[in-house]
Amino acid sequence: MAIRYHCRHCETEVGRLPFGSAEEVRTLHRLADGEAVDFITEEEDGEVTVQCICEHCQQSLDRFPDYYALQKWLQ
Ligand SMILES: [Zn+2]
Structure with a gap:
C-alpha cells in the first residue's frame, strides 16, 4: 500500500510514501493536527x-485568506 499526499486546492501531488496504511496516517495526523484526519x-x-x-x-x-475560504465553500 502507498500513501499519496495531494494538494486539495490545485490537485498537485505533493509527495508519496511507498508504504503505510490509513490507520498509520490517522495516528500520525492525530498526534500532529487532529483536523487533518478528515482529509484521508x-x-x-x-x-x-x-x-x-x-x-x-x-x-x-x-x-489571500478570503479567496480560499470562498473556494472551500463552493467545492
Ligand atoms: Zn496546491
Missing part, C-alpha cells in the same frame, strides 16, 4: 490519499 481517503486499490496543501497554495493562502 482510502481508494479501492488500497492506496491512501491524504488531502493537504502544497507550498505554493500555502503562500497564496497566507496572502
Whole structure:
C-alpha cells in the first residue's frame, strides 16, 4: 500500500510514501493536527490519499485568506 499526499486546492501531488496504511496516517495526523484526519481517503486499490496543501497554495493562502475560504465553500 502507498500513501499519496495531494494538494486539495490545485490537485498537485505533493509527495508519496511507498508504504503505510490509513490507520498509520490517522495516528500520525492525530498526534500532529487532529483536523487533518478528515482529509484521508482510502481508494479501492488500497492506496491512501491524504488531502493537504502544497507550498505554493500555502503562500497564496497566507496572502489571500478570503479567496480560499470562498473556494472551500463552493467545492
Ligand atoms: Zn496546491
